[in-house]
Amino acid sequence: MKRRPTFLISVMIFGFAFFYIPILSMIVYSFNASRLATVWGGFSTKWYVALFTNDKVIDALILSLKIALVSATISTILGTMSGIVLARYTKFRGRTLFSGLVTAPLIMPEVITGISLLIFFILLGNWIGWPASRGFTTITLAHITFSAVFVTTIVHARMLQADRAIEEAAMDLGSRPWQVMFDITLPVISPAILSGWLLAFTISLDDVVITAFTTGPGSTTLPLLIWSKVKLGVTPDINALATLMVVTVGLGVVAAGIIMNRAEKRRQAEERLAFQRND
Amino acid sequence: MTRATLQRWLDDKGWPAFLIGLPYLWLVVFFLLPFLVVVVMSVATKTTTAPPFSLGGEHPWISLDTYARILTDGLYLRAFLTSLVNAAIATFFCLLIGYPVALGLTRVSHSWRNILLMLVILPFWTSFLLRVYAWMGLMGKTSWFNVMLTDAWNFLVPIDWAVRSIPMMHSNFAVILVMVYTYLPFMILPLYASLERLDPTLDEAAMDLGSRPARVFLDVTLPQSIPGIIAGGMLVFIPAAGELVIPTLVGDAGSPMIGRLISDEFSQAKDWPMAAAIAVALLVLMVGPTMIYSRYQAKAEGST
Amino acid sequence: MAEGAAQDAFLRIEGVSKSFGSFQAVRDVSLTVGKGEIFSLLGGSGCGKTTLLRMLAGFEEPSAGRIFLDGRDMAGVPPWERPVHMMFQSYAIFPHMTVEENVGYGLKHDKGMSKADRANRVAEMLELVQLTPFAQRKPHQISGGQRQRVALARALARQPKLLLLDEPLAALDKKLREQTQFELMSIQARTGVTFIVVTHDQEEAMTLSDRIAVMDKGEVRQVGSPTEVYEFPNSRFVAGFIGSINTFEATVIARESPHLRLSVPALGTEVLARDVAAVAVGQAVTLAIRPEKLRISRERPEAANALAGTVRDLAYFGKDSLYRLDLAGGGMVQAHAVNARRGDEGARVADWDDAVFVGFDPASALVLVT
Numbered sequence: 001m002k003r004r005p006t007f008l009i010s011v012m013i014f015g016f017a018f019f020y021i022p023i024l025s026m027i028v029y030s031f032n033a034s035r036l037a038t039v040w041g042g043f044s045t046k047w048y049v050a051l052f053t054n055d056k057v058i059d060a061l062i063l064s065l066k067i068a069l070v071s072a073t074i075s076t077i078l079g080t081m082s083g084i085v086l087a088r089y090t091k092f093r094g095r096t097l098f099s100g101l102v103t104a105p106l107i108m109p110e111v112i113t114g115i116s117l118l119i120f121f122i123l124l125g126n127w128i129g130w131p132a133s134r135g136f137t138t139i140t141l142a143h144i145t146f147s148a149v150f151v152t153t154i155v156h157a158r159m160l161q162a163d164r165a166i167e168e169a170a171m172d173l174g175s176r177p178w179q180v181m182f183d184i185t186l187p188v189i190s191p192a193i194l195s196g197w198l199l200a201f202t203i204s205l206d207d208v209v210i211t212a213f214t215t216g217p218g219s220t221t222l223p224l225l226i227w228s229k230v231k232l233g234v235t236p237d238i239n240a241l242a243t244l245m246v247v248t249v250g251l252g253v254v255a256a257g258i259i260m261n262r263a264e265k266r267r268q269a270e271e272r273l274a275f276q277r278n279d
Numbered sequence: 280m281t282r283a284t285l286q287r288w289l290d291d292k293g294w295p296a297f298l299i300g301l302p303y304l305w306l307v308v309f310f311l312l313p314f315l316v317v318v319v320m321s322v323a324t325k326t327t328t329a330p331p332f333s334l335g336g337e338h339p340w341i342s343l344d345t346y347a348r349i350l351t352d353g354l355y356l357r358a359f360l361t362s363l364v365n366a367a368i369a370t371f372f373c374l375l376i377g378y379p380v381a382l383g384l385t386r387v388s389h390s391w392r393n394i395l396l397m398l399v400i401l402p403f404w405t406s407f408l409l410r411v412y413a414w415m416g417l418m419g420k421t422s423w424f425n426v427m428l429t430d431a432w433n434f435l436v437p438i439d440w441a442v443r444s445i446p447m448m449h450s451n452f453a454v455i456l457v458m459v460y461t462y463l464p465f466m467i468l469p470l471y472a473s474l475e476r477l478d479p480t481l482d483e484a485a486m487d488l489g490s491r492p493a494r495v496f497l498d499v500t501l502p503q504s505i506p507g508i509i510a511g512g513m514l515v516f517i518p519a520a521g522e523l524v525i526p527t528l529v530g531d532a533g534s535p536m537i538g539r540l541i542s543d544e545f546s547q548a549k550d551w552p553m554a555a556a557i558a559v560a561l562l563v564l565m566v567g568p569t570m571i572y573s574r575y576q577a578k579a580e581g582s583t
Numbered sequence: 584m585a586e587g588a589a590q591d592a593f594l595r596i597e598g599v600s601k602s603f604g605s606f607q608a609v610r611d612v613s614l615t616v617g618k619g620e621i622f623s624l625l626g627g628s629g630c631g632k633t634t635l636l637r638m639l640a641g642f643e644e645p646s647a648g649r650i651f652l653d654g655r656d657m658a659g660v661p662p663w664e665r666p667v668h669m670m671f672q673s674y675a676i677f678p679h680m681t682v683e684e685n686v687g688y689g690l691k692h693d694k695g696m697s698k699a700d701r702a703n704r705v706a707e708m709l710e711l712v713q714l715t716p717f718a719q720r721k722p723h724q725i726s727g728g729q730r731q732r733v734a735l736a737r738a739l740a741r742q743p744k745l746l747l748l749d750e751p752l753a754a755l756d757k758k759l760r761e762q763t764q765f766e767l768m769s770i771q772a773r774t775g776v777t778f779i780v781v782t783h784d785q786e787e788a789m790t791l792s793d794r795i796a797v798m799d800k801g802e803v804r805q806v807g808s809p810t811e812v813y814e815f816p817n818s819r820f821v822a823g824f825i826g827s828i829n830t831f832e833a834t835v836i837a838r839e840s841p842h843l844r845l846s847v848p849a850l851g852t853e854v855l856a857r858d859v860a861a862v863a864v865g866q867a868v869t870l871a872i873r874p875e876k877l878r879i880s881r882e883r884p885e886a887a888n889a890l891a892g893t894v895r896d897l898a899y900f901g902k903d904s905l906y907r908l909d910l911a912g913g914g915m916v917q918a919h920a921v922n923a924r925r926g927d928e929g930a931r932v933a934d935w936d937d938a939v940f941v942g943f944d945p946a947s948a949l950v951l952v953t
């Protein structure tokens with residue numbers, strides 16, 4: 001006998017409506033012909049056309065993608081290293097500080113991370129002449145630092161589940177520690193590394209606060225561009241841009257989810273088949 | 280022989296040193312060092328030079344002036360209070376909405392569960408800024424949402440209280456609403472993780488022993504999900520207290536939150552030491568919640 | 584006893600101990616293992632078997648003592664340089680490699696080996712464990728028993744001097760386990776590799792091994808062939824751990840070469856037992872007799888030792904039965920009897936409440952001091 005949890009279902013419906021009505025409303029209004037962003041004036045795609053002919057938007061998008069690509073890759077390398085270290089090297093001098101350093105940026109308010117990096121870069125520029133100006137490099141360095149910490153968390157969690165014996169078996173069969181890492185550890189945790197990279201990429205692509213502090217003249221990322229416009233209010237072209245971004249990411253996540261779900265189902269089916277045939 | 284020795288050294292010492300050292304060095308240079316600079320900055324003295332501060336020389340090495348101002352100037356105290364209260368209220372409402380949703384997720388069929396979980400995670404992957412922006416569209420005076428609410432209000436209350444539109448934007452109400460909206464997934468996911476692990480036979484055992492569903496919830500489900508509640512709560516509270524984007528876009532400029540204050544002191548007042556001191560004070564305030572969080576997060580994800 | 588083991592001590596473990604913090608997992612273990620032997624480490628859960636094995640493989644450094652393999656001191660030699668391979672308790676198959684890649688993994692470290700040789704070796708190994716048709720499968724596509732054989736083939740591929748097997752059969756079901764035991768023995772005979780097998784299953788240890796070391800709380804209590812540890816256990820612990828046994832408090836009253844005369848209050852009579860050098864007249868000892876050494880009969884037997892009793896309880900297993908007898912002296916004894924009589928006569932020797940006798944030879948009565 002199963003009772004229908006009516007209360008739970010109504011709260012869930014409310015919760016999901018709360019989640020999606022603002023986004024849906026934004027999508028609908030991106031097709032608004034009116035200049036006034038919140039008053040409906042008929043259907044139109046002109047804001048999308050305007051978007052694609054706006055060089056500023058295109059440039060900002062390219063800069064954002066460049067930064068996200070570079071910072072996601074480097075932070076994945078660093079984060080994977082520290083995730084493995086946290087799980088596998090339980091005793092070394094300075095481990096307490098190390099584990100503090102890889103968790104602190106997670107909870108540090110972004111304003112503080114941003115300001116401290118900005119002050120640091122300015123003083124460093126004054127003392128040693130580098131960085132001479134802020135822009136692509138400083139933004140990327142900042143993004144690497146805080147996305148690496150997210151990658152660390154993901155990789156660490158995965159490493160704790162991984163069977164230590166597999167790595168020992170490889171060592172036992174003649175592999176040196178670094179070979180074990182490339183032959184066994186990294187392939188086994190590769191899905192976690194991939195999700196780490198994706199997370200780092202989206203975080204970088206999305207970041208406003210830290211980017212705002214570490215950027216310099218001439219380096220406007222897409223979120224910064226949106227930030228500067230949004231501070232002045234709601235405009236239809238931002239609705240269009242937002243719709244494109246939300247839909248792109250949404251489709252990507254849904255597709256990834258479906259692909260992973262299928263792969264998992266296929267793997268389970270194969271496993272069942274194997275046992276039926278051989279035992 | 281030397282080759283073998285070198286090889287042995289690389290295996291035993293070199294490789295771990297490389298694995299540990301590289302990320303360690305990176306975090307020390309780009310996280311610890313900048314943070315220490317902020318701490319030092321907070322005891323420096325503001326000047327009109329560039330960069331606008333001074334340590335030593337004609338100024339004292341350590342000046343606690345900034346901290347004294349934080350404790351005495353009502354502006355700062357009010358900002359701290361506003362931040363903490365807003366964050367606490369937002370956390371409460373996240374829990375109020377998030378708990379039933381998370382519990383509901385554990386009760387629906389498996390295929391539905393995957394779809395709904397995806398729907399919870401999806402906003403998390405889309406731009407934070409745009410999620411805030413989406414609410415700006417809804418809360419504006421002329422938006423369909425505001426018009427709808429205004430009509431409802433005018434219909435319900437005496438004519439004297441009728442309004443032209445509901446003033447939602449640029450208020451603490453807006454800040455809290457948008458915080459709840461943007462941070463809700465952070466509450467739902469740990470709650471779901473801790474509720475999902477509960478053994479459904481416990482519920483059944485309790486019902487079997489004669490408890491009504493509401494009692495089962497109070498006696499069995501709720502106590503076991505407390506680590507999840509605390510972990511999720513801190514996961515919302517901590518970033519909400521230091522939030523900058525939301526108060527800047529939808530907040531009341533007259534009663535700023537800490538994040539905004541830090542940013543304003545730094546960029547507009549050019550008072551670096553003051554900005555640094557507020558930042559340090561905020562961090563000190565967050566130490567407690569952080570420690571609570573890390574204790575309960577382990578529990579929420581652990582075996583119980 | 585331990586023939587040949589001492590003169591070509593292929594593996595020599597000298598006073599090895601291992602502590603984790605204040606806890607001693609392995610205490611002062613000394614063993615020698617001969618080339619080509621199947622040597623078992625037998626003991627209960629947590630007695631330090633895996634820890635000892637891990638020290639042989641090089642994953643743990645001994646806190647004290649030394650290990651010599653083929654004359655070479657293994658101190659400080661990392662796992663990847665030891666000619667010792669291990670079959671892990673969990674098998675530890677690489678999940679992202681096919682069966683073939685798993686088996687060939689260790690070979691890629693042999694720089695001198697050509698590609699073709701490597702492929703041949705892998706094929707040979709797959710043949711040995713009868714996995715040739717599964718070469719291209721991934722680990723999740725094969726059964727548990729097949730995974731066990733992949734682990735075995737992988738560990739054997741590089742022709743180790745010593746193969747360590749940590750509970751190699753524990754994860755298999757009973758039927759597969761018995762079949763695999765014999766396979767393991769035949770593979771060992773064909774390859775000639777020295778095997779050290781960890782197990783907590785005494786029957787498995789008896790079937791598989793040339794010699795067994797019985798371990799308890801990190802210590803080795805007895806080393807010997809299966810017959811030795813079963814027939815001549817050196818302590819109450821070993822006697823009780825391997826098989827079941829009846830034990831009674833006793834006192835030595837006389838030495839009547841080649842026997843000892845014991846007074847055993849629980850049996851209500853004096854008993855002749857096999858002489859052991861280390862006891863003196865008057866010493867308190869333990870008398871131990873295995874249930875199957877006791878013969879049940881309705882008439883008083885001719886044997887040197889005969890006890891009178893009543894059948895209190897019996898369990899019929901088909902080919903044999905277990906009797907629990909109350910003895911005249913107030914003690915209780917268990918006896919095993921083969922149901923040799925034809926079914927229509929009533930297969931059992933005796934029934935509930937029957938008055939019976941049990942007889943046994945002095946040679947099968949053990950005197951244990953510790």
Ligand SMILES: Nc1ncnc2c1ncn2[C@@H]1O[C@H](COP(=O)(O)OP(=O)(O)OP(=O)(O)O)[C@@H](O)[C@H]1O
Pocket residue numbers: 603606608626627628629630631632633634635783
């Ligand atoms: N790395 C370690 N740190 C602390 N204690 C350990 C460690 N490894 C093993 N031990 C302890 O040493 C003892 C022996 O462990 P070991 O794994 O050798 O037992 P075992 O004989 O293999 O048992 P089982 O039959 O259950 O596998 C156990 O009490 C265990 O808790």
Ligand SMILES: [Mg+2]
Pocket residue numbers: 632633634672749
């Ligand atoms: Mg073990």
